[in-house]
Amino acid sequence: MRQVIIIGSGPAGYTAAIYAARANFKPLVIASSVEAGGELMNTTEVENFPGFPEGIMGPELMGRMQEQAAKFGAEILLDDVTAVDLTGEIKKVTLGSGETHEALSVIFATGSANRKLGLPSEDRLSGYGVSWCATCDGFFFRQKTIAVVGGGDSAMEEANFLTRFADKVYVIHRKDTLRASKIMQDRALANPKIEFVWNAAVTEILGDAAVTGVTVTDTVTGDKRDIALEGLFIAIGNDPRTHLIHGQVDLAPEGTIAVQGRSSKTNLTGVFAAGDVVDPTYRQAVTAAASGTVAALDAEHFLQSLSADVLAGAI
Numbered sequence: 001m002r003q004v005i006i007i008g009s010g011p012a013g014y015t016a017a018i019y020a021a022r023a024n025f026k027p028l029v030i031a032s033s034v035e036a037g038g039e040l041m042n043t044t045e046v047e048n049f050p051g052f053p054e055g056i057m058g059p060e061l062m063g064r065m066q067e068q069a070a071k072f073g074a075e076i077l078l079d080d081v082t083a084v085d086l087t088g089e090i091k092k093v094t095l096g097s098g099e100t101h102e103a104l105s106v107i108f109a110t111g112s113a114n115r116k117l118g119l120p121s122e123d124r125l126s127g128y129g130v131s132w133c134a135t136c137d138g139f140f141f142r143q144k145t146i147a148v149v150g151g152g153d154s155a156m157e158e159a160n161f162l163t164r165f166a167d168k169v170y171v172i173h174r175k176d177t178l179r180a181s182k183i184m185q186d187r188a189l190a191n192p193k194i195e196f197v198w199n200a201a202v203t204e205i206l207g208d209a210a211v212t213g214v215t216v217t218d219t220v221t222g223d224k225r226d227i228a229l230e231g232l233f234i235a236i237g238n239d240p241r242t243h244l245i246h247g248q249v250d251l252a253p254e255g256t257i258a259v260q261g262r263s264s265k266t267n268l269t270g271v272f273a274a275g276d277v278v279d280p281t282y283r284q285a286v287t288a289a290a291s292g293t294v295a296a297l298d299a300e301h302f303l304q305s306l307s308a309d310v311l312a313g314a315i
């Protein structure tokens, strides 16, 4: 049995692992089989993580966090959690491999999943021109006309990045103002390869075998029109990944895991949560990392409060 299992390997999970490992708790990190490293693995340059004035590529930053956690003794498993039982004193975490691991405490840092438009054609054409990851798929759209949906920082970042490959990038946004930060907006607005399509909702993705265009509906007038394009990148935000704990851990009205005050404590003793899965507002790598620190310290205080007999059974 472990003292602490950390589920998730983004900035929150790995930072919690660094702190827990340095406190000698030998944490087991379940890092996911396909998405280890979390959202930043799909990002290009991270310019706002303190300590990197020249910027750092997202995957490199995550590789360094993993290395730092492992250096202090965290054990990292590239597997997916399929079920958890968190209600008893001993927490059970079952993996895709079929193994079940037990622990006295669990830190949930499962992040968030890409939001979808909710169109049947989106699922059908996923991988055939519809993508959620510019860094993964941008290369396939050399000299093509493509679009990014969304008006936040992700959409601006993806649109700018995609102009390295595509001849033309539409940004299709349902309003006439952007949610993105000023610096990201300015960069996209000044990019000659980007054309904004304002007040437009994508109501259909066209194409049989691959994307050939989209139908957009004007959100003010209701008018519809088709735009010919070969790729559609959806960057409309994320939803917290909480499916594993439904019915066990309380959620906040926003759908994130509910935590007590500024702590990482959930409604279940010994269960802590950190990162985007608790944060509907800030959702930055650095705030996730800070929240991972809080979770590790909360778990440490909890473990220190247990009797020597209970602790003796765990590594």
Ligand code: NDP
Pocket: 047, 048, 115, 116, 117, 149, 150, 151, 152, 153, 154, 155, 157, 174, 175, 178, 179, 235, 236, 237, 238, 281, 282, 283, 284
């Ligand atoms: P956001 O939630 O910030 O933005 C989502 C965008 O998608 C909004 O413009 C929203 O429209 C639009 N949208 C949401 N749902 C739909 C829908 N169903 N159909 C059409 N459009 C929709 O998400 P992001 O992923 O952009 O950013 C998440 C967080 O990560 C933010 O805090 C952001 O600052 C941060 N981030 C920071 C980066 C950086 O600093 N380099 C890079 C990327 C992300 P509306 O505006 O109308 O609500």
